[in-house]
Amino acid sequence: MSSAIRLYPPRPEKVYVYATCLVDLFSPQSGLDAIRLLELAGVEVIYVPKQSCCGQPAYSSGYNDDARTTALSQMALFPEPWPVIVLSGSCGGMMHHHYRRLFAGSEHEARVNQFCDRVFELTEFLVHVCRIRLKDQGPSTSVVLHTSCAARREMKVHVTARQLLGQLEQVELREQAYESECCGFGGTFAVRHPAISEAMVQDKTRHLNDTQAEQLVSADWGCLLNINGALEYQGRTLKGIHLASFLLSRLEGSHA
Amino acid sequence: MHNQPQHFHAQAEAALADKELRANFRGAMDYLRDKRKTAFADAGEESAIRDRAEAIRRRCLSKLPELLEQLESNCIANGIRVHWAENAEQANAIFTDIIQSHGGTLAVKGKSMVSEEIELNDAMAKEGITCLESDMGEYIVQLGRETPSHIIMPAIHKNKQQVADLFAEHVPGFEHTLDVDTLIQTGRRVLREKYRTADVGVSGVNFAVAETGTLCLVENEGNGRMCTTVPEVHIAITGIEKVVEFLADVPPLFSALTRSATGQLITTYFNMISGPRKENELDGPKEVHLVLLDNGRSQAFADEELRKTLQCIRCGACMNHCPVYTRIGGHAYGTVYPGPIGKIISPHLMGLEATRDLPTASSLCGACGEVCPVRIPIPELLQRLRHEAKQDPAPGALPLRGQKAAASNTEAFVWRSFALATRQPALYRMLTWCATRLRWLIPRKLGPWTRCRTAPKPAARTLRELMAERNK
Ligand code: SF4
Secondary structure (H helix, E strand, O other): OOOOOOOOOOOOOEEEEEOOHHHHHHOHHHHHHHHHHHHHOOOEEEEOOOOOOOOHHHHHOOOHHHHHHHHHHHHOOOOOOOOEEEOOHHHHHHHHHHHHHHHOOOOOHHHHHHHHHOEEEHHHHHHHHOOOOOOOOOOOEEEEEEOOHHHHHOOOOHHHHHHHHHOOOOEEEEOOOOOOOOOOOOOOHHHHOHHHHHHHHHHHHHHHHHOOOOEEEEOOHHHHHHHHHHHHHOOOOOOEEEHHHHHHHHHOOOOO | OOOOHHHHHHHHHHHHHOHHHHHHHHHHHHHHHHHHHHHOOOHHHHHHHHHHHHHHHHHHHHOHHHHHHHHHHHHHHHOEEEEEEOOHHHHHHHHHHHHHHOOOOEEEEOOOHHHHHOOHHHHHHHOOOEEEEOOHHHHHHHHOOOOOOOOOOOOOOOOHHHHHHHHHHHOOOOOOOOOHHHHHHHHHHHHHHHHHHOOEEEEOOOEEEOOOOEEEEEEOOOHHHHHHHOOOEEEEEEEHHHEEOOHHHHHHHHHHHHHHHHOOOOOOEEEEEOOOOOOOOOOOOOEEEEEEEOOOHHHHHHOOOHHHHHHOOOOOHHHHHOHHHHHHOOHHHOOOOOHHHHHHHHHHHHOHHHHOOOOOOOOOOOHHHHHOOOOOOHHHHHHHHHHHHHOOOOOOOOOOOOOOOOOOHHHHHHHHHHHHHHHOHHHHHHHHHHHHHOHHHOOOOOHHHHHOOOOOOOOOOOHHHHHHHHOO
16 A cells, blocks of 8 residues: 555646546546646646556456456557546556565566555645646636545545535535445445445435535546436436536636 | 244344334444444554454464463462353253252343353243343343343343333333433342342353463443352353453453444453352352353364454444444344344354344444444355355365255356356457446346336446547
């Protein structure tokens, strides 16, 4: 495991973006928005079209060999020493933390650890490396933030997401009850233990909805797939979008 | 019949459907979480306490065999008789032998999860020995012919109405009331009488000190001290992992334990037992026995990563913070230790066949690891057990009991295909192309996913395609 305190490099010229399979397939707009946001923050963004999935689903199901195969193939796609910006806390957690565990003691260990050090979650990178200053151009609104458990506990980027929202003058951040509790997704958990997952997502959506915020934002598409699906099933108007899309919508006009 | 881990799914569904149960757990967990939070108001102090506790546990486990030997010889020097039990059966036989050699028929017992693990009460009942629980929660659970649903709050699944109803049914002369003080006094009155007449007192052990041969017992009600001092014979039972090296190791662990468990800085009672009554002493048992139980722990010990499981000091914080436990409660697990710790320890105690649904019943949210006072990486251990339940042991490693019990060819095929698709861009491209172009074919019902959610809809174009257009 890496140390709890992370030392951040100065802002690089170029970064890779790792959009994650869920963004690729379910919300490509989030990916485009995140890339634009990074560009506005002053870095050149390289998008490697061969990227697929970080391997977390196999890993969390206990298929370490398959996860290793996937991990090696992904790491090979990012040969230059630039940071790899991941648009999800949980995939970030996989690539920043769990890759280390997967390859501990193997011939790949040193190379993998170097790769892991280069992995940043989007909001963490924007705040700590780019030191971005957001100029809010949007109308006044209210949002509620959901951070994935991995973002919160593995990447410890719950704070950075809030810091970004906090920079927006016209945006009121609403707090939901049991904010730190899991939404019940957990990848294959939602399918393996559907009844428990259902109880969790129902509580989560209730608490989010109770805030009466106009917009739900999250930097994790896994959670949003789960939460949005449940909100829609319940016929709610609240809907989650990627934090990157939300931030960009607030900036638009200022950098046009 | 008690619940069993083999029927986890059905038991969890039943628990989820029980509104009263869910409300009881939510309320109780909120209360305990708040207590812990107050006790650890200073994050820096919390971190320091946990670091220290973790370091102690790791050090002690790293020399477990030596410390156990040292404990044994120091206990013997103190006049404590030491017994070793490989499994529940042997442990119960040791109890039977001791109690019967004194012609005993009644034992009073302080809270001990290990005694639940070996199902001591049932085993003794078969020998004509009554084992009466004296911890208030355990007493309530015993009256209701149930098992504990939490490791420090055995009756937390019950509200006061349910407790009052139980007393009304079982305690002669009890006048129905919801006054908590009266309820507690009622239980106490019944138990007081028993301490005096019991032949044997039974207890667990929180820390067994190798250096001095001392058994430490943490409690709030005073019943534990009654059990260990009033009857002529005291039998303590503990898992072999509870040994610590030095007396000085105890205070930091004690502090970590009580803050994490009930949010207390210190408990009302802290007992240190270092032998039977001496010549010139007025109280205490004439005989003290210590039963050291393995029951699968040496399997966990044998592997350096899985060994971390044994760091546990049984505070219950992981279950209090677990979103799964909060919703289904302890009984659904069908194991003595429920919640996150139960999911990682039970496979060693019972084998992976019986417990194979437990390690998967977690979203790996990490709430447990975040609060564990000895920093057990519970999510990592869950992942490890998921792995062991599916595959052969690593080359050179000893197989776990029930190794590969959850192996499935279909699943293995799915993940092999997944790995193939992720490393072959052309294949991955084709799959996502199909998913986007054929998205109107995605059925509205998608098995378990759509029982409370709409089916996810792929976008019309993947990011890869949109980026290709953007870069043109
Ligand atoms: S695993 Fe950690 S949090 Fe859970 S009971 Fe044990 S010591 Fe407490």
